Amino acid sequence: MHIFEGFLPSPWWQLWFVFSIPVILYGMYKMNKLVSERREVVPLLAVAGAFIFVLSSLKLPSVTGSSSHPTGTGMAAILFGPAITAVLGFIVLIYQAIFLAHGGITTLGANAAAMGIIGPLVAFLFYKAASKTGMNFYLNVFLATAIANWVTYVITSLQLALAFQSGGNFLTLFAGFAGIFATTQVPLAILEGALTALIMKYVVQIKSDVLVDLNVLTAKTVTKLKESMQ
């Protein structure tokens, strides 16, 4: 769930724009470069963007008695890195802000920072680090995307706590917002991680050469994964 329109007082919404806009611009530059150099990645880019579209439209009920939605950004982060993911996430956020009045225009910078940038960055770093340890690919995807989903809402809580510091002790506020967002998010994060691992299995099946091109997997790991599918 994104921060509503009007729920970030000045100067916080402006600050988050200052944070997000350069990353999104850099992501656009990287995306342009990738697409013009490697036409073959375009379908995969479309799938990663579409995955964010689908997952962020699903408002799922959680054990806490409230609903939230997954982000879908972890997969794009693993495939294309956090900068390009920021662009994809931003497109979805604009759609939801303009057509659905979900999230908001002034809060777009903050929501892009949480869902499009920081969550995916954590997923990307986790994935790369865990790959080095030789962790099972699907387990790695599951953990990285579940963490991206969850971190997104920890950041949302942090953004709100920072903006409303006048309301009390910062840590208490953060715990209050996290109690709402981050707790609700735990079952959703697990579900998103599992779904992403499954989609990635199909990507390995059909487009493993692109995964090697994008440095997501080594050729050796691909061979091993494909053998285990037989």
Place this chain on the structure above:
Amino acid sequence: MKLEYIVAFVVLLFAAQFFYGVATNPDSEFGGADGEAGDFVSEISPGYEPTEPWFQKYLFEPPGGETESLLFALQAAFGAIVIGYTIGYYKGKGQNN
């Protein structure tokens, strides 16, 4: 097929946590966590009025829940078409070779 079974099990667990949530929160309508955060804001800083930007009145807002659910469904359908088409296309292509 092993991964499919694990994912199916996770989906079942998700359904189970939902039913558990329904049982433990009998009065809840499972509203959005963002709305709850809004309530928390008015609790910690009473009198805070969400600022309405000047362009707010020019923006489209779904007239009600029905239109909103339509737009959310379109969003999901559009994404699902792209995913299904692409994966299906390459799967078919792979079988031809």
